[in-house]
Amino acid sequence: MLKPGTAQTFEDYFNYVFAPYIARQLETVQRVDVVWDVYHEDSLKRCTREKRGYGRRRKMEIANGKEIYATHGETVMTSSNRTEMNSLSPCSHEEADTRLMVHALDASLKGHRRVKIRTNDTDVVVLAISVANTLPADEMWITFGLGKHVYNLAAHSIATSLGQDKASTAWDTWMVFPELTPVLRSLKSSPANIAEDSMDVIERFVVLLYDRTSSLTKVNESRQELFSKKSRNLDNIPPTRAALVQHTKRAVFQGGYWLPYWTSLPQVKDTCSELIKCSCKSACRGRCKCSKANLACTGLCKCGGNCN
Numbered sequence: 001m002l003k004p005g006t007a008q009t010f011e012d013y014f015n016y017v018f019a020p021y022i023a024r025q026l027e028t029v030q031r032v033d034v035v036w037d038v039y040h041e042d043s044l045k046r047c048t049r050e051k052r053g054y055g056r057r058r059k060m061e062i063a064n065g066k067e068i069y070a071t072h073g074e075t076v077m078t079s080s081n082r083t084e085m086n087s088l089s090p091c092s093h094e095e096a097d098t099r100l101m102v103h104a105l106d107a108s109l110k111g112h113r114r115v116k117i118r119t120n121d122t123d124v125v126v127l128a129i130s131v132a133n134t135l136p137a138d139e140m141w142i143t144f145g146l147g148k149h150v151y152n153l154a155a156h157s158i159a160t161s162l163g164q165d166k167a168s169t170a171w172d173t174w175m176v177f178p179e180l181t182p183v184l185r186s187l188k189s190s191p192a193n194i195a196e197d198s199m200d201v202i203e204r205f206v207v208l209l210y211d212r213t214s215s216l217t218k219v220n221e222s223r224q225e226l227f228s229k230k231s232r233n234l235d236n237i238p239p240t241r242a243a244l245v246q247h248t249k250r251a252v253f254q255g256g257y258w259l260p261y262w263t264s265l266p267q268v269k270d271t272c273s274e275l276i277k278c279s280c281k282s283a284c285r286g287r288c289k290c291s292k293a294n295l296a297c298t299g300l301c302k303c304g305g306n307c308n
Contacts (some may be wrong), residue, residue, distance in 0.1 A: 004017060019058075030065065037096045088103065100117055124144075202248060211230075276290060282303070284297055
């Protein structure tokens with residue numbers, strides 16, 4: 001969100017980019033909340049945190065009457081004299097996306113009538129619109145985007161224009177994939193239970209997201225076809241069904257219902273010592289990579305594993 005510019009170290013970034021940005025914000029507002037992700041031990045993002053390393057705390061000089069709140073793990077630090085922060089800490093939210101809403105609520109409860117969130121994440125925009133009319137604040141703004149493409153979105157106005165009746169009409173007029181509408185409604189009304197027939201519809205929808213001309217209904221079959229027949233890289237194929245189930249639950253969690261669990265499958269590195277596939281179109285022999293490695297062909301191969 002804040003480009004490093006000429007900063008070569010995190011110390012430079014803090015001194016010449018981050019701290020000046022916070023100081024500029026405090027010139028026009030009374031309170032600034034800085035919210036970070038939390039990297040739990042069992043989180044997939046834990047490796048990201050380890051790569052970034054562990055820095056040290058840094059201090060900022062702020063004017064009297066101004067407040068800064070900053071998350072630190074599950075706790076919150078503040079420059080104010082406030083001692084009671086039960087509404088903010090401890091907080092078990094791993095994603096800053098949802099934790100931002102907790103801080104927006106706290107700020108509005110403390111008398112701030114106008115709340116603004118700065119982000120470049122569309123998830124935050126959707127979450128802000130969903131909670132805007134539930135906050136005891138007059139206005140909720142989202143400053144969204146990067147570089148020259150930065151927009152100030154009035155989340156409270158958007159939420160009002162999407163009132164209950166209009167939101168229902170929007171669902172009913174979803175013509176791209178109408179079968180998905182009742183499934184999403186069922187997830188909203190009963191988020192703890194994802195039926196198999198609902199997952200079948202979600203699977204088909206995800207297949208179409210990756211290949212709109214596909215006639216397949218299963219993401220695992222689509223993965224095989226896109227990777228082995230259409231030469232898609234791993235970043236451009238659907239998730240496995242096991243992962244998709246957990247992605248669906250995680251999406252529900254973003255609404256505050258579910259605890260995240262990424263996939264029930266073991267890691268590839270623990271189950272596949274080699275990933276070899278051949279490009280044989282018919283009989284696999286001679287120069288076949290699988291034959292040379294003394295391995296049976298699989299669904300990753302051009303032959304589809306049907307040559308044996």
